[in-house]
Amino acid sequence: MDDRNEADTDDAAFGQSMISGGGVTLRRLQIFIVVAYCETLTRAAKQLGLAQPSLSQQISALEQALGMQLFDRRSNRMELTGEGHKALALAERVLNSMQALEDGVRAIGSGARQTIRVAGLSSVLRVLLPPALEAMPGATTGLDFDIHESAPADVLDLLYGRHVSLGLVASESIEAPPAGFQMVPIMTDPLVLAVPGHLDLAGMRDPAEDLCADDLALLHRTVQFVFGTRTGDGVREWYGRALPRSRMLAQVRSYESALALVQQGLGICVVPVLATRLGGRVAENLRLYRTGLEPRHIVAILPSQYLHNPTYSALIEALQRAAGRLSGAPLHDCPPFIGAAL
Template sequence: MTTQSIRPHPDISLHQLRIFTAVAHAATLTEAAKQLGIAQPSLSQQLSRLETLVGARLFNRRPGEMELTEAGLYLLPKAEHVLRGMRDLEDGLMEYTTGRRVTIRLAGITSVLRVLLPPALRQLQTRFPDIDFDIQDMAPSDILELLYDRRIAVGLLADSSLAASGGGFAQIPLLTDSHVLAVPGHLDLSKVERPERDLPPETLALLNQSIQFAFGTQHTKRVENWYERLFPDHTVVAQCRSFEVAAELVRAGAGVCLVPALSLLHGAETLKGIRLYAVNAAPRHIMAVIPTQYQHVEPYRTFLDTLKDAAQTIVLPQVQPIPPFLDGGPQAKF
């Protein structure tokens, strides 16, 4: 009689198993989301996707309570076994990296990769000449997905995409950035108190042409709300998935855009043909997110140090003061 091995469903990811076990041991979905460092809507979506793949409900959902079903009780010890095995595998493999060629797999948002990574990479290679990099440029939600599935070791993104630290990951602060209103270079807003009164019709029309982002995050919704409050007559002329593409559209005179100042840097130079204005917004903090067991092991420890060193050399673009019409109290805050 032969014994068949049980194979995991090919579509079930480690990320989903981590979410399932966190929810099983947490008092609430909110607590589980904080432990994992992800937004609650993303957690709920992944949990529902796992239940669809399994073909059974894993929790009985009641107000303020998530109770495991029979299927959930069956899955929990097996999921924990898989996750323990993966942690043991990662820890064991780290012992073999010294003296061997290592590939650092990372993903980040474009502005951070373009500005911080080149100097950090050059510095690291002088210490570890056998290192190479696998670099992916993508949206924050995709970066987090790769991190949780352990397909990358380092994620570079803004803190607005992260929940509280947890889930076995360390969040290393690198750089503080700010949001600015980018407008074509000829558009002077320094003395504009009421755009409809102080600007000629063609300039007012340009100011009301907004270029926005489609990241599918809470940040995107905040940007939309900001435009609705301060530019009630605006029209969205373009949606982008790259701050850099949006900046080029602004420079070409297609509209205006709320962007992080870091995205306007090309090397050490600020993108020409664009004027930048401050807005009432909290600063954006750029983080390196890495599994906790990696942050004190070479070459990752030195890589984090080189990122910090590179961040200290960054000179952000010059920004003009907030235009009068954007400095209108609480409703003007982003």
């Protein structure tokens, strides 16, 4: 028997259990997929908004209904068995088909309207999505959008749990997407040093000589975004080399909070250019300097089969065009005193 036939047989057996098992429900398949990707019931339970014992029971019930063990219960984690891996691929196909059916039925029921579910970083959603939707044919007439603003890990959880069909994240903040998902580049997003608008560092060789005491103190107060990724390590190292005498004024968990502190003249921060945009323009009272740091790479992640869906491919192209059309932010060159330190 060749692979194709074997896969067909697996499909048939799985499909039969879907029909005759009774204990195999779409809800359980959804839970199964989330647990498979989260690798612990506790994390999966948090993501699904359920208590953990409930998941344990659902997975056991699913295993019983399928007559196979899907997970090896290791200490502190759930590891897919060989059969579990096969079942996962099939379960994903079932849920994708259900999603397609749901979308199709909804399109019929609501006059050919399709719902696009997107999750992503707030800066990306805020800056790229509006112009992309504006430029996308049919976006305002034939489509509905369900938009989730989320942290990278949550974006992936939403994708893997089939709550959204498209994720927009920085590739640096995630592991490689698992089998069945594709990553499409959208843009590179430079990391810049944002300072209050009055702080002109252009051409500056020695801040201690060229700045008044207040501005020098301001330059040495940093607002640091908690990246939790290797980008964060790079930024911390950059502060240490570029501004060795700086101290951290605040740790923040959103670029908006960081920039608000900078706009208020309380400190400086390193942020992606996208985060500095408001309504298509750079937020007021900010001056942006190049840092030489490795830029973020914004990517779209989606289930492989959606790549061939005309609506999703049009949306991705619109996002790429929107990124290309971003009018050049007034980025100043890296100040000489920082360039020399680096």
